[in-house]
Amino acid sequence: MENKIKILLAEDETSLAYITKESLESRNFKVQHCENGEIALQAFKNNKPDLLVLDVMMPKKDGFSLAKEIRNFDDTIPIIFLTAKSQTKDVVEGFSIGGNDYLKKPFSMEELIVRINNLLSRKKVQKNSEKIEIGTYTFDFPKQILKYKNEEEIRLTHREAHLLFNLYNNRNKVLDRTYILEKLWGHDDFFTARSMDVFITKLRKKLKKDESIQILNVRGFGYKLIV
Structure with a gap:
């Protein structure tokens, strides 16, 4: 059944x-x-x-x-x-x-x-995703948890986790803003470039302990995770 x-x-x-x-x-x-x-x-x-x-x-x-x-x-x-x-x-x-x-x-x-x-x-x-190493951070995508070395776990929201996951999968390449709004998040009725930048800023703060990690804003296109 x-x-x-x-x-x-x-x-x-x-x-x-x-x-x-x-x-x-x-x-x-x-x-x-x-x-x-x-x-x-x-x-x-x-x-x-x-x-x-x-x-x-x-x-x-x-x-x-x-x-x-x-x-x-x-x-x-x-x-x-x-x-x-x-x-x-x-x-x-x-x-x-x-x-x-x-x-x-x-x-x-x-x-x-x-x-x-x-x-x-x-x-x-x-459920099928493994833990990911992003610089000196460990990213547990299924549990939406980011951890720096042996320090306390950082909990991500669903959207932060999916955004980071897709940035990582496209690391060192530009992730198109339209793709994030329409494909990853389902629609773009409420989210603009400005509100998207808020999520990116939050991720930057949570990854700031590893200076080798950068999330660049590629004006007019999207974002690039450099590891």
């Missing part, structure tokens, strides 16, 4: 939750719906889903608070936020606490399904 991918859907809008659950189940996913963040947290602990779809604005516990708590238990489970909020600061907050994708309401079910499959395929790549 085929094992179905388990999705935890936390959404307080009953009609939207019903349509979403029905659409996903028609694509052979197993969906558990929770009407608020507190119920969703308990369901996550009990049932170990493969992916989370979380509404941001929910009673009792909002989606961002729920994601923060879940990240204390699991660093790698993919999280998609659903929200009517579209301000850049809200999007950045969602990604900074460990979200992997962000879908603005109203959305098409086809788009949601494409993004779910995209994140699941990335997770499969993650």
Whole structure:
């Protein structure tokens, strides 16, 4: 018997939750719906889903608070936020606490399904990746951890980890900015060159103890990791 991918859907809008659950189940996913963040947290602990779809604005516990708590238990489970909020600061907050994708309401079910499959395929790549030596750092991509020699581990967000992984795979070559926005992260609705530079700056700070490592901004093209 085929094992179905388990999705935890936390959404307080009953009609939207019903349509979403029905659409996903028609694509052979197993969906558990929770009407608020507190119920969703308990369901996550009990049932170990493969992916989370979380509404941001929910009673009792909002989606961002729920994601923060879940990240204390699991660093790698993919999280998609659903929200009517579209301000850049809200999007950045969602990604900074460990979200992997962000879908603005109203959305098409086809788009949601494409993004779910995209994140699941990335997770499969993650599981099969070995630890990487970047200069004097050790990068554990599956666990999203960077370590300098024998010092304390540095935890990366999902996007930081994927960005570093792709920079390393293209080391000493230019990684195109458009590729990062559209292919690696799925879309470029909210991310601009400026916001991308913020992620690059964060990675530079986390790699600064090894002076032989540089991440260059190649103006008009993208970024280059030199090791």
